[in-house]
Amino acid sequence: MTHPDRRTFISHAFGAGALFAAAAPANAMTPGRVALPPKGHGAVLDEAYWGLVKESFPLSPGLVLMNAANLCPSPFVVQEAVFEWTRDVDADASFQNRAKFSSLQEASREAVARHIGADVEEIALTRNTSEGNNTVVSGLDLTAGDEVILWDQNHPTNSTSWDEQASVEGFEVRRISTPPASESPGELIDAFRSAMTSRTKVLAFSHVSNATGVRIPAAELCGLARSRGILTLLDGAQSCGALNMDMHAIGCDFYTASSHKWLMGPKEAGILYVRAETIDRLRASDVGVGWSRALEGGARKYESLGKETMLV
Missing domain, CATH: 3.40.640.10 (Type I PLP-dependent aspartate aminotransferase-like (Major domain))
Structure with missing residues (x-):
C-alpha cells in the first residue's frame, strides 16, 4: 500500500458518497458545492481551492477537527444523498418503491469492491x-x-x-x-x-x-x-x-x-x-x-x- 497524495486523499473522501450511497439522486449535489479539478490542474496547489473544499463540509466556523481516527464529518454531498434517499422511502414505503434499493445496494457493493x-x-x-x-x-x-x-x-x-x-x-x-x-x-x-x-x-x-x-x-x-x-x-x-x-x-x-x-x-x-x-x-x-x-x-x-x- 502507498500513502495517497493530498488530492487523492480528498478524492477518496468525496468518493465515499459513491461507495455507500451509490447512484445518488440527481439533486443530491447542491449547486455551488465544490468539485475536484482534473489531476495536474493548478488549483490543487491553490489554498483558496482548499478553502472551497472546507466549505463543502458542515463544520462550525473556526473549528478544526483533529480526531479523524474516531469520527469524520461527511461532506454535504454525502449528507444530501442519505437525506434524499431517506425522504424517498419515507414518502413511499411500498414494496414497489423500495424495489430499487436492491440494485442500488449492489452498485454500492461493486464500488466498495473496486475501492x-x-x-x-x-x-x-x-x-x-x-x-x-x-x-x-x-x-x-x-x-x-x-x-x-x-x-x-x-x-x-x-x-x-x-x-x-x-x-x-x-x-x-x-x-x-x-x-x-x-x-x-x-x-x-x-x-x-x-x-x-x-x-x-x-x-x-x-x-x-x-x-x-x-x-x-x-x-x-x-x-x-x-x-x-x-x-x-x-x-x-x-x-x-x-x-x-x-x-x-x-x-x-x-x-x-x-x-x-x-x-x-x-x-x-x-x-x-x-x-x-x-x-x-x-x-x-x-x-x-x-x-x-x-x-x-x-x-x-x-x-x-x-x-x-x-x-x-
Missing part, C-alpha cells in the same frame, strides 16, 4: 467495523486446544470480543506486544512470528493502531500466517480511506472497515471482506429475511439482517 481491490462476491455491507469483527469472532469453528493471537493494540471489538467467545468455546487467547520504537517492519513481523505455534488458528490485528498510529506490514504478516495455515483478521478501521488498499495483494482472510472515519461517508455503513476461499469456513451469525437467497451470493450471507442494509 479495496476485492471481488464483488467477497463483500458484505455491514454497519461498521465492530459488526464485521464480531461476525468473524463468532463465526469461526474454534475449540479447546486452539489459540488465537492478538496484537495488544487492537480495538476492543477485535480484542475483548475474542475473550468473550473463548469463555464459551474454550480456546486460548494470547496477546503480543511489538517494540515501542521498531527500527524496521521486520521487527514487527518477528514479534508475531515468535508467538505462533502449531495450535495457532487465527491471527487478528489492527492494520493501523488507533492508539499509537503504528502500521503493521499486513501483506508480509498475512503471507507468513497463510504459510502456516493460520487465518488472518485485519481490522482496517484506521487504514480504509487513509491508505490505498488491495485485498488480494494483502492476502488477508478477513478485512473490516467503517465509512464514518477516513472515508468521510455516512454513519452506520461498513465493510466486511471475506476471501473467497474462506467463505465456507465462516458461519453467518445473524439470519434474516432473504437468507436463502443470500446463501447463493458469497459474502452477502453476512448481511442478512432485514432492513438494516436497505439504505447503505
Whole structure:
C-alpha cells in the first residue's frame, strides 16, 4: 500500500458518497458545492481551492477537527444523498418503491469492491467495523486446544470480543506486544512470528493502531500466517480511506472497515471482506429475511439482517 497524495486523499473522501450511497439522486449535489479539478490542474496547489473544499463540509466556523481516527464529518454531498434517499422511502414505503434499493445496494457493493481491490462476491455491507469483527469472532469453528493471537493494540471489538467467545468455546487467547520504537517492519513481523505455534488458528490485528498510529506490514504478516495455515483478521478501521488498499495483494482472510472515519461517508455503513476461499469456513451469525437467497451470493450471507442494509 502507498500513502495517497493530498488530492487523492480528498478524492477518496468525496468518493465515499459513491461507495455507500451509490447512484445518488440527481439533486443530491447542491449547486455551488465544490468539485475536484482534473489531476495536474493548478488549483490543487491553490489554498483558496482548499478553502472551497472546507466549505463543502458542515463544520462550525473556526473549528478544526483533529480526531479523524474516531469520527469524520461527511461532506454535504454525502449528507444530501442519505437525506434524499431517506425522504424517498419515507414518502413511499411500498414494496414497489423500495424495489430499487436492491440494485442500488449492489452498485454500492461493486464500488466498495473496486475501492479495496476485492471481488464483488467477497463483500458484505455491514454497519461498521465492530459488526464485521464480531461476525468473524463468532463465526469461526474454534475449540479447546486452539489459540488465537492478538496484537495488544487492537480495538476492543477485535480484542475483548475474542475473550468473550473463548469463555464459551474454550480456546486460548494470547496477546503480543511489538517494540515501542521498531527500527524496521521486520521487527514487527518477528514479534508475531515468535508467538505462533502449531495450535495457532487465527491471527487478528489492527492494520493501523488507533492508539499509537503504528502500521503493521499486513501483506508480509498475512503471507507468513497463510504459510502456516493460520487465518488472518485485519481490522482496517484506521487504514480504509487513509491508505490505498488491495485485498488480494494483502492476502488477508478477513478485512473490516467503517465509512464514518477516513472515508468521510455516512454513519452506520461498513465493510466486511471475506476471501473467497474462506467463505465456507465462516458461519453467518445473524439470519434474516432473504437468507436463502443470500446463501447463493458469497459474502452477502453476512448481511442478512432485514432492513438494516436497505439504505447503505
